Amino acid sequence: xxxxxxxxxxxxxxxxxxxxxxxxxxxxxxxxxxxxxxxxxxxxxxxxxxxxxxxxxxxxxxxxxxxxxxxxxxxxxxxxxxxxxxxxxxxxxxxxxxxxxxxxxxxxxxxx
Numbered sequence: 001x002x003x004x005x006x007x008x009x010x011x012x013x014x015x016x017x018x019x020x021x022x023x024x025x026x027x028x029x030x031x032x033x034x035x036x037x038x039x040x041x042x043x044x045x046x047x048x049x050x051x052x053x054x055x056x057x058x059x060x061x062x063x064x065x066x067x068x069x070x071x072x073x074x075x076x077x078x079x080x081x082x083x084x085x086x087x088x089x090x091x092x093x094x095x096x097x098x099x100x101x102x103x104x105x106x107x108x109x110x111x112x
Contacts, residue, residue, distance in 0.1 A: 001096040008081040008089040019076035
C-alpha cells in the first residue's frame with residue numbers, strides 16, 4: 001500500500017476529487033494548510049499599507065491506495081490540479097506498512 005499526499009491550490013480540490021473517484025479511490029482526507037515553495041508568497045495592499053503574505057493557503061489531500069493504483073492516481077491529480085502557473089503544488093508517495101479498519105478489524109488492502 002502507498003500513501004499519496006498532494007499539496008494543491010484550494011480551488012482545484014473538487015476537480016481532483018472527481019478525477020480520483022474515476023480511478024477508483026474510495027476515500028481521501030483533506031486538510032486546509034498554509035505554506036510556500038518557490039512561489040514565496042506575495043505582497044498585498046490593505047488600507048494603504050503594504051504587507052507581505054509569507055504563507056499561502058493550500059489544501060493537503062491524502063489517500064492510501066494499493067500499489068497498482070499509484071500511477072493512475074498521480075496522473076489524475078496532476079491533470080486535475082495543473083494550472084501551468086507557479087504554485088500548482090507537489091505530490092509525495094510513501095509506503096504504508098499496515099492499515100486497520102477500526103470498526104471491523106480488517107487489515108491492509110481489505111481495510112481500504
